[in-house]
Amino acid sequence: SAEATFDVTSRTNAVYSTPTAEKVSELALSYPPDSEDSYQWQDLALSRFVSNDFCGMVEACTGAGKTIFCAKAIKAVIKSEEELLGSKPAISIVVPTTALLDQWYQFLVHDEFGLKNELASGVVEGVALHGGGHGGELKQVNLFVENTAAAVLPGLRSESFEGETKYSVEDIERFNEGYPSHFLIVDEAHRTTSQMFSQIYEVARDYILLVSATFPSNKERYQILEDAISSTLGLTEETKKGRFITLPESKL
Numbered sequence: 001s002a003e004a005t006f007d008v009t010s011r012t013n014a015v016y017s018t019p020t021a022e023k024v025s026e027l028a029l030s031y032p033p034d035s036e037d038s039y040q041w042q043d044l045a046l047s048r049f050v051s052n053d054f055c056g057m058v059e060a061c062t063g064a065g066k067t068i069f070c071a072k073a074i075k076a077v078i079k080s081e082e083e084l085l086g087s088k089p090a091i092s093i094v095v096p097t098t099a100l101l102d103q104w105y106q107f108l109v110h111d112e113f114g115l116k117n118e119l120a121s122g123v124v125e126g127v128a129l130h131g132g133g134h135g136g137e138l139k140q141v142n143l144f145v146e147n148t149a150a151a152v153l154p155g156l157r158s159e160s161f162e163g164e165t166k167y168s169v170e171d172i173e174r175f176n177e178g179y180p181s182h183f184l185i186v187d188e189a190h191r192t193t194s195q196m197f198s199q200i201y202e203v204a205r206d207y208i209l210l211v212s213a214t215f216p217s218n219k220e221r222y223q224i225l226e227d228a229i230s231s232t233l234g235l236t237e238e239t240k241k242g243r244f245i246t247l248p249e250s251k252l
Helices: 021-027 040-051 066-085 098-109 146-155 169-178 197-202 219-233
Strands: 055-059 090-095 127-131 141-145 182-187 207-212
Touching: 040 055, 040 066, 055 219, 066 090, 066 098, 066 182, 066 207, 090 098, 090 146, 090 169, 098 127, 098 141, 127 146, 141 146, 146 197, 197 219, 207 219
Parallel strands: 055 207, 090 141, 090 182, 127 141, 182 207
Antiparallel strands: none
16 A cells, blocks of 8 residues: 655755755856856755754755755864864764765765765864775764664764674773764655664764655654654653744745
8 A cells, every 4th residue: 555645845844845856057156176156955954953953854956965065064063062162063864875875975075065074173173084995993083884883873872882893892992082073964865764763863973964855744754854853852742842843834
């Protein structure tokens, strides 16, 4: 039987949902690699991400600039951590495929968006890859293929985790002491609602950003992602009402 679906307008979307690709193309600004020009929706979404305590979901069609938005979110989180706590956060980025893992790595190390000065030890030295044949050590920014993330992420911020981990106790202690807060980004988050991949959301985190071209239309699967936001914010069923903001689709 067909999966139950629900009207998109009933979703509690924490940050932003763009309209169609054609509309984005009409209203968007160009993005040269040496510029911080951005699609108009990115600035609107970022303001809501920040006001929602650096937690949220972004649904943006292919080509709308989700990776660039993630870079903006990373800079915003780092700036806040430095100003408030005088420290830099650990950043975990989860992607579904090795191809996306490599694309993200190239995006970061080529430093097209000026993250080099934001990271504790620069871009190349501060980024590690995990999964897809890569077995990097833990660094400030860790890129994970989602099956590796589901297996090892929960153990990175927990003293009592009993599941699989390829890192030593010393590595984990050094990582947690060096980066006391944690920002989790999940790219193509609609692919992480299975029993296996939803284990990704068991990792302790202070901030979270879920991005996708299309979030699940199945209510139960969407609820997994919404719960990941709510639990990061420490919200209950009673307190989460009114915390989620959706811009009208007519506004980019």
